[in-house]
Amino acid sequence: MRAARAKRPVRGSLMDLVLVVGVLVAVWSRTPVGNLGTQGFAWATGLDVPTAPLVSTLNTHSADIDTLVARVNTSLNANSLNAENGALPSQWESPDGGFPEPFRSAAKAALVETPVPAQYLPLVDVTQPLPEQHLSALDSLYEEGEDAQVTLQRYALGPEGTARATERARSAGEANPERWDTLRRYLSSKEQQLGDRLVSTTLGTAAMLTLQWPVLEDVRISSPFGYRHHPVLSKRKFHNGVDLSVPVGTPVWAAQKGKVKVAGNDAINGNYVVIDHGNGVRTSYCHLDSLEVEKKAQVERGQAIGLSGNTGRSTGPHLHFVVRVGGKAVDPERFRADVELSGADPAAAVE
Numbered sequence: 013m014r015a016a017r018a019k020r021p022v023r024g025s026l027m028d029l030v031l032v033v034g035v036l037v038a039v040w041s042r043t044p045v046g047n048l049g050t051q052g053f054a055w056a057t058g059l060d061v062p063t064a065p066l067v068s069t070l071n072t073h074s075a076d077i078d079t080l081v082a083r084v085n086t087s088l089n090a091n092s093l094n095a096e097n098g099a100l101p102s103q104w105e106s107p108d109g110g111f112p113e114p115f116r117s118a119a120k121a122a123l124v125e126t127p128v129p130a131q132y133l134p135l136v137d138v139t140q141p142l143p144e145q146h147l148s149a150l151d152s153l154y155e156e157g158e159d160a161q162v163t164l165q166r167y168a169l170g171p172e173g174t175a176r177a178t179e180r181a182r183s184a185g186e187a188n189p190e191r192w193d194t195l196r197r198y199l200s201s202k203e204q205q206l207g208d209r210l211v212s213t214t215l216g217t218a219a220m221l222t223l224q225w226p227v228l229e230d231v232r233i234s235s236p237f238g239y240r241h242h243p244v245l246s247k248r249k250f251h252n253g254v255d256l257s258v259p260v261g262t263p264v265w266a267a268q269k270g271k272v273k274v275a276g277n278d279a280i281n282g283n284y285v286v287i288d289h290g291n292g293v294r295t296s297y298c299h300l301d302s303l304e305v306e307k308k309a310q311v312e313r314g315q316a317i318g319l320s321g322n323t324g325r326s327t328g329p330h331l332h333f334v335v336r337v338g339g340k341a342v343d344p345e346r347f348r349a350d351v352e353l354s355g356a357d358p359a360a361a362v363e
């Protein structure tokens with residue numbers, strides 16, 4: 013009797029211990045408190061412990077990405093990129109050895125308010141408009157054949173800042189320490205802000221400028237983006253995408269390369285796919301009949317991701333296509349590219 017009574021608290025305290033240790037591990041690895049602890053440990057012991065900047069455990073994307081929507085929407089249309097049909101020029105005109113397209117047009121559209129980093133001011137003519145200043149600095153920094161993303165990173169962080177962050181990411185065991193989405197997690201919050209303003213906005217804009225239409229170009233738009241009278245709910249409602257009038261079983265193509273964020277099903281969207289293209293840009297494809305991709309799959313631009321259908325809350329066969337930037341839905345027709353596709357030919361996929 014006595015022994016049995018004594019055992020209980022022992023078992024209880026063991027459980028408590030396991031719980032406490034679990035919570036401590038979670039706090040240590042997932043919160044700024046733990047991050048602070050790791051940094052404190054590194055400071056106290058003098059050991060070089062790789063740590064992410066404090067705020068990176070809190071925010072994965074700065075608010076700067078949200079301003080991309082406004083910037084791209086206003087400056088693209090004001091810029092004479094292609095007023096007739098979408099945002100893209102039908103001919104790329106990258107100067108020889110200069111900062112390449114589509115990043116060139118993207119920088120021109122995205123960097124209309126962002127100042128040139130102080131250390132690169134000597135490279136530019138400050139009497140020129142800001143986008144021109146950025147382009148001439150990027151032209152000087154770009155080395156032929158180099159990754160445009162690497163040039164942008166160097167532009168935002170300087171060569172030392174880039175090398176420092178890459179080294180930090182590498183010693184933390186990152187597989188791709190030189191890629192922007194990895195690198196940005198190893199920057200100070202100030203560097204992150206600057207990088208987001210210059211790198212994320214330009215890369216995000218480039219992704220938007222080269223979105224592919226998800227079905228054949230001549231498919232009728234049965235319902236455009238914007239406010240409309242909702243056919244099922246019978247009231248005025250905001251339509252966050254375009255409805256493309258395609259029969260059940262039509263192949264649907266990824267508008268841009270990216271990672272499948274959702275491949276699932278719900279009562280409203282039916283079978284649907286959401287693709288994350290990075291730097292705040294996402295696309296969704298709803299009411300599909302069947303899915304041809306799984307969550308977390310890497311897809312190429314123009315890759316078939318499923319067959320269109322009539323699932324979920326839908327009055328007839330169609331594809332509901334949504335483009336989101338910084339979480340906000342934008343009109344997909346404004347980013348309808350009028351360019352030759354490299355790689356997959358969507359027309360070849362259909363009888």
Ligand SMILES: [Zn+2]
Nearest residue numbers: 253254255332
């Ligand atoms: Zn719709």
